[in-house]
Amino acid sequence: MKTNTRLIHVETPSNPTVKISDIAAISEIAHANGALLSVDNTFASPYNQRPYELGADLTIESLTKYINGHGDAMGGAALGKKELIDQIRSQAMVNLGGAISPFNAWLIMRGAVTLPLRMRQHNESAQKVAAFLQTLPQVRFVAYPGLYGHKNHETAQRQMQNGFGGVLAFGLNTDHDGHNSFVSKLRVITNAVSLGHDESLIVFLGENDERQYLYGDEFRGGFFRVSIGLEDAEDLISDIKNALLAYKTV
Ligand SMILES: Cc1ncc(COP(=O)(O)O)c(C=O)c1O
Structure with missing residues (x-):
């Protein structure tokens, strides 16, 4: 941690080496130092791992992977408390883009059921x-x-x-x-x-x-x-x- 650290981002299991980060332990370190923890949960999927329940503030999912599950659509999701997600909606989505196409959203919703x-x-x-x-x-x-x-x-x-x-x-x-x-x-x-x-x-x-x-x-x-x-x-x-x-x- 540095005095100006605002956010820790981990990917667990990590790509491509499938290393594991201890989400609960890292969230304690982040929060004790006034930082947020964001976890890329793509390799696990929400079925296997729920970072929010382990102390993460933000969970990132590539919907392109397991959640869609059929290799035919691209999308992503950021999940967390409303005040954090509101910032993404009002700033990142406006300034960086990142709105999913309707057809991709439809395919992903269909795939996610299974x-x-x-x-x-x-x-x-x-x-x-x-x-x-x-x-x-x-x-x-x-x-x-x-x-x-x-x-x-x-x-x-x-x-x-x-x-x-x-x-x-x-x-x-x-x-x-x-x-x-x-x-x-x-x-x-x-x-x-x-x-x-x-x-x-x-x-x-x-x-x-x-x-x-x-x-x-x-x-x-x-x-x-x-x-x-x-x-x-x-x-x-x-x-x-x-x-x-x-x-x-x-
Ligand atoms: C862990 C992880 N997160 C996010 C992504 C990005 O996914 P997308 O293809 O939806 O941009 C990848 C892509 O390989 C990944 O491995």
Whole structure:
């Protein structure tokens, strides 16, 4: 904290390393110092985590991801007490724009109805795929808040009431070309950015990623961020197994 700190913003689980910030602990620090806490809840979704109940003043949700859930609309939401949201309405919306298009709003409202059902499946399948990846000798590391071995597993258990979300990260014991070769052999999981869609998506963050220095040691050497979709978990596991049989190792 600095004397002029007005707002702390955290993203938990974080993109792309799925690190966990302790929302209740950080809110105490923020409030003891006269600052607000804002939490980007996109990776968890409101089904798994409710930052407001843990002391956050503002919750940010990318509606583009789990809340819409079908990868076909873009939107965002800021939630909090009326006096804070009124400032966004009267200042940010007027000066910066950010009003959602009606068609996107309609798609998102339609998708949001099934959020709890979809999240239950994302949580369950991601846990299965993460546990499977952990057993493979070709896998350098797996990061998923639902694994006992995750550094912040206890904090995640405390604040993510219904599950740990559908995003995980992992790296292979190979180089840049080996990672890309693995992705090119996948047939069910699609090589694309974004997350929270019905289909599983994988993106490679290479060792030349400019933010590597922020990620921590295990992530150096390149890794994947995977958003586990709504396919049967066994199909995803088979897809990974088949790609590992065919990819070009170092
Ligand atoms: C944690 C998080 N918050 C917000 C966003 C922004 O989402 P949008 O695509 O709706 O602008 C992203 C995009 O990847 C994200 O990962």
